[in-house]
Each structure stands twice: as structure tokens, then as C-alpha cells.
Amino acid sequence: MSRQELVRMAQRAVDAHAEGKGEIVDDILRVPVEHYFDQERWQKEVDRIFKRLPLVLGFTCQMREPGSYSAVTILDVPVLMVRGQDGSMRAFLNVCSHRGAQLTDDGCGTARRFTCPYHAWSYDTAGDLVGIYEAEAFGDIDKSCNGLTTLPVTERAGIIWVTLTPNSTLDHDSFFHGYDEVLEHHHFENCYYAGQQSIDGANWKVCYDGYLDFYHLPILHKNTFGPDLSPKALFEAWGPHQRLLAPDKRQVGPLEGVPVSEWPTEKLVFGVWTIFPHISIASFEADGRIYMISQLFPGATPEESVTVQHFLHCETQNPERDAAVVDRMKFMRFVVEEEDYKTGIQIQRGLKSGAKKEVLFGRNEGGTQAFHKWVQALIDTDDADLSALFAKGVGAKSN
Ligand code: FES
Ligand SMILES: [Fe+2]
Incomplete structure (x- = not known):
């Protein structure tokens, strides 16, 4: 994918920031609560999603x-x-x-x-x-x-x-839908592999919903990294894979007032990049860029999952960078364990309690909406039709 495409997405974020708007999709989506704990449903997700699709299992x-x-x-x-x-x-x-x-x-x-x-x-x-x-x-x-x-x-x-x-x-190119070329802008092959840690969580979709959700950032993470973040998001999709961009000052500030031709390419890859069905990629500046690539798997039961956080640093390895990664790892363990996944475990209990029949994804939550539509479509699609499904999409917009 060309730099032009990265510029187009960044321009969208700059414009949305100027207008103070995030992306709004057509309708609210309702998902039955059983989808988060029913054994039969969960087994189908394992068999029809995790056992059939290419999964990210390592890094060059x-x-x-x-x-x-x-x-x-x-x-x-x-x-x-x-x-x-x-x-x-x-x-x-x-x-x-x-x-x-x-x-x-x-x-x-x-x-x-x-x-x-x-x-x-x-x-x-x-x-x-x-x-x-x-x-x-x-x-x-x-x-x-x-x-x-x-x-x-x-x-x-x-x-x-x-x-x-x-x-x-399954034809991998139809699964990638061009997203593999987009991911090349991160140059993961030039990074060094700096460490990993595992965190247990609730149902894999409870956890994954959180990665596709900027709505919660300034609220749930108000005591850590969230207070300055926008709850608004823009969604870009390549088949089932999505990038979330926040039209907020932290992301678009360095671009505002700078001629587009001078926008540094490395400032255009901000946001959260997901790889369906189980990867979220976030990055942080620390003497160069640190990537945290979260890799989710269903656990032993529908109500458990395991997340491995992989840390890659984009510069040459040295002790200061290693120390910066260790600090970031501690911080991210705290945020994910004590804020996101602690909430997720409560959500899991809440969904099973019988309090409600459905969970709601708002018009401002297009990322999670697209994710649940893909999950459903995959469950409904037989092996013979799988490549065609990826080629055609599920009706959600796609690049
Ligand atoms: S040599 Fe591998 S099982 Fe016997
Ligand atoms: Fe979060």
C-alpha cells in the first residue's frame, strides 16, 4: 500500500479532529448475551474461526x-x-x-x-x-x-x-484482503523481539471487544493513560481486519499546520491495528517505537481466554531500550490486568447473571460492530464458501 493511502487516513483524522467528530455507523447492534458464554456457540467459534483461519503465531x-x-x-x-x-x-x-x-x-x-x-x-x-x-x-x-x-x-x-x-x-490472499501490504509500513521485520508476558481474561470476545473500542479510553483508563484521549474513533477495514484511528490532539497534533508532503511516514501509522480474529497492535514512543502486539486465544472454557503480549522494539537493541521495554511491559500488565480484564471478568459474570438478554454496540462503536458481523458470518459459512466470503465481505465497508 502506498504512502498516499496512509496520508488519506491521517487526513481523515485531521479533518475529524477539526470537526470534533468520530465515525457514526447506521444502527445500534444487539448481540445476544449467550454469545459470550454458551458452550455450543463457543465451540463453533473455535472450530470455524480459530481452527480454519490463519492465526498470527510468530514474528520474523x-x-x-x-x-x-x-x-x-x-x-x-x-x-x-x-x-x-x-x-x-x-x-x-x-x-x-x-x-x-x-x-x-x-x-x-x-x-x-x-x-x-x-x-x-x-x-x-x-x-x-x-x-x-x-x-x-x-x-x-x-x-x-x-x-x-x-x-x-x-x-x-x-x-x-x-x-x-x-x-x-483457504486462499490466504483473500483472507488478507490487501492488509498484509498495509502492515508492511510497520517494518516489524526490522524490529528486535524484546519480550512477552501472558494475562488471563474472560471470554475471548469480551477481551477483543476492548481492543476495538476507543469509547472507554477516557473513562476506564482515567487514572492511567486515558484522561487526554478521545472517546471518538474512525474505522478503516480490509476485509475483517481493522485499523482504529483517534481524531485526537495527541495523534493529529504533529500533523496540523504541516504541509501534507512533509508529513513523516512514521507519524502516519498511529492508532490500533487489528488482525482478525485475535491480534491487536498498539505502539508507544520510547527512544524509538515500541510495539505491543496482543495475541488472544480462547482458553479452556468459554469463559476464559489467554492473551500473550509480545513486545517489539523498532531500533537496534541496547540496554536502555531493553529497560524502556521492561517499564512498558509492567505498565501494560497493570493497565490490561487491573483495568481492562478486571472489568472483563465482571462483564462475564454480569452477562451470565440473567440481568439482560443482549449487549449493545452503539453507532459510535463501528469497530466492534464489524467484528461481531464477521464472527457471525464465519460461523454461518461452510468450508467450501470461505474464500468467497473473504472476497465478498460481510457488508461492512472495506478498503
Ligand atoms: S520416536 Fe517419536 S514416538 Fe517413538
Ligand atoms: Fe482498555
């Missing part, structure tokens, strides 16, 4: 060198991502072809081979079975048919997406 800056890998367990699916000797990123089920043991514990590292801890079968970084312990005694099998099971993987804009279903035929 975590695995730059050949042989670097990351093993993670997502929704009970053990995943192994590896940078091959040829530089390509591959993803596999972290499951041995012999009797199903997990090849390597969850975590990051570097390896030339993955040797199963059970009976020492070994695999190379391309997932090929290259060694069988006591091979003659074991008996004849075709090694070339017993490599690791591959998962669809795409690496773009410094981000690694993996689909948890081995034979998924």
Missing part, C-alpha cells in the same frame, strides 16, 4: 536464522515453526510420526535436527524424517512418507501466520 524477528524455531500449543494443537536452511519458514504439527510424541517442548531455540525424546526418530528443519533409531530392527518403512505433517504458513510484513488445519485450502 523471533526466528531470523536458519534452524531457529518456535514451538507453541494453541487450542491443544502442538505447532512447530522452523526457519529452514533455505530461509523459508515452515510449520508442522509438533507430533512424531512414530507414535505421536511431542518432538520438542514449547519454547524457542535453534536446531539442525529435531530428535524425538521417546525413541529418537529425527527430523530435519524441512520436516523430513532423516533418522530411525535401530532402523533395521524396526522394519521397513518409507522415510519419505513419514515426515512431519505440514501446516499452511505465510510470512509477510514480518509476521508469521499458521493455519491449525493441515489440509486447509
Whole structure:
């Protein structure tokens, strides 16, 4: 995507700030409260959203060198991502072809081979079975048919997406809807990976609603970062992926009165960028830009979720920057745990209490409205129609 597009969005924010207006959509949206706790509904979301769509499971800056890998367990699916000797990123089920043991514990590292801890079968970084312990005694099998099971993987804009279903035929380009090119403006591939922390929360949608919501910022976060922030937002969408821009002084101030041709590109990427269905990207200035990329997953039950906050710093690593990241991590843990997710856990109880039948998303809450429409559309769409759904959209506006 061109700088022109970033300028167009920033200009929208400058104009909206001058008019004192946020974006107003056509109607209020009502969502049944059961959508936040019903077991059957939740299982459909897991199966039809999290198990079918590409998920962000890693970052280029975590695995730059050949042989670097990351093993993670997502929704009970053990995943192994590896940078091959040829530089390509591959993803596999972290499951041995012999009797199903997990090849390597969850975590990051570097390896030339993955040797199963059970009976020492070994695999190379391309997932090929290259060694069988006591091979003659074991008996004849075709090694070339017993490599690791591959998962669809795409690496773009410094981000690694993996689909948890081995034979998924979903066209990733239709899923991205051009958003991968937009994300390139962040240059995540040039960042260094500075740290991560996990926070438990309520139902994954209770949490995700918060990331798509600027309405609450000056209220719930009044004692931390919120008092100067606007409750207004502008929404930009590429298929199900959204960017939220605040038409407030902090964001548009540096652009006002400056000729558009002189707007620095790095000042045009403000706001919250989301990647459907589970990522929110926020950034902060601290001796260069720190990104916090929040990665949400449904937990063990409909009423639980886990969020991993990944921190990437855009400059060269040094001890001062590391210290700035540690400070930011502490602050963001406090804000998210004590303000957002504490409220989310109360919301979860409130929704189950029978007090109300529906939750309401106002005309000023277009981001959450679009998100819930996409969730519903995905639940209603069969595998064969999935790529077409992404190509066509759900009626919400899209770039
Ligand atoms: S289960 Fe891996 S070698 Fe036996
Ligand atoms: Fe919040």
C-alpha cells in the first residue's frame, strides 16, 4: 500500500479532529448475551474461526536464522515453526510420526535436527524424517512418507501466520484482503523481539471487544493513560481486519499546520491495528517505537481466554531500550490486568447473571460492530464458501 493511502487516513483524522467528530455507523447492534458464554456457540467459534483461519503465531524477528524455531500449543494443537536452511519458514504439527510424541517442548531455540525424546526418530528443519533409531530392527518403512505433517504458513510484513488445519485450502490472499501490504509500513521485520508476558481474561470476545473500542479510553483508563484521549474513533477495514484511528490532539497534533508532503511516514501509522480474529497492535514512543502486539486465544472454557503480549522494539537493541521495554511491559500488565480484564471478568459474570438478554454496540462503536458481523458470518459459512466470503465481505465497508 502506498504512502498516499496512509496520508488519506491521517487526513481523515485531521479533518475529524477539526470537526470534533468520530465515525457514526447506521444502527445500534444487539448481540445476544449467550454469545459470550454458551458452550455450543463457543465451540463453533473455535472450530470455524480459530481452527480454519490463519492465526498470527510468530514474528520474523523471533526466528531470523536458519534452524531457529518456535514451538507453541494453541487450542491443544502442538505447532512447530522452523526457519529452514533455505530461509523459508515452515510449520508442522509438533507430533512424531512414530507414535505421536511431542518432538520438542514449547519454547524457542535453534536446531539442525529435531530428535524425538521417546525413541529418537529425527527430523530435519524441512520436516523430513532423516533418522530411525535401530532402523533395521524396526522394519521397513518409507522415510519419505513419514515426515512431519505440514501446516499452511505465510510470512509477510514480518509476521508469521499458521493455519491449525493441515489440509486447509483457504486462499490466504483473500483472507488478507490487501492488509498484509498495509502492515508492511510497520517494518516489524526490522524490529528486535524484546519480550512477552501472558494475562488471563474472560471470554475471548469480551477481551477483543476492548481492543476495538476507543469509547472507554477516557473513562476506564482515567487514572492511567486515558484522561487526554478521545472517546471518538474512525474505522478503516480490509476485509475483517481493522485499523482504529483517534481524531485526537495527541495523534493529529504533529500533523496540523504541516504541509501534507512533509508529513513523516512514521507519524502516519498511529492508532490500533487489528488482525482478525485475535491480534491487536498498539505502539508507544520510547527512544524509538515500541510495539505491543496482543495475541488472544480462547482458553479452556468459554469463559476464559489467554492473551500473550509480545513486545517489539523498532531500533537496534541496547540496554536502555531493553529497560524502556521492561517499564512498558509492567505498565501494560497493570493497565490490561487491573483495568481492562478486571472489568472483563465482571462483564462475564454480569452477562451470565440473567440481568439482560443482549449487549449493545452503539453507532459510535463501528469497530466492534464489524467484528461481531464477521464472527457471525464465519460461523454461518461452510468450508467450501470461505474464500468467497473473504472476497465478498460481510457488508461492512472495506478498503
Ligand atoms: S514416538 Fe517419536 S520416536 Fe517413538
Ligand atoms: Fe482498555
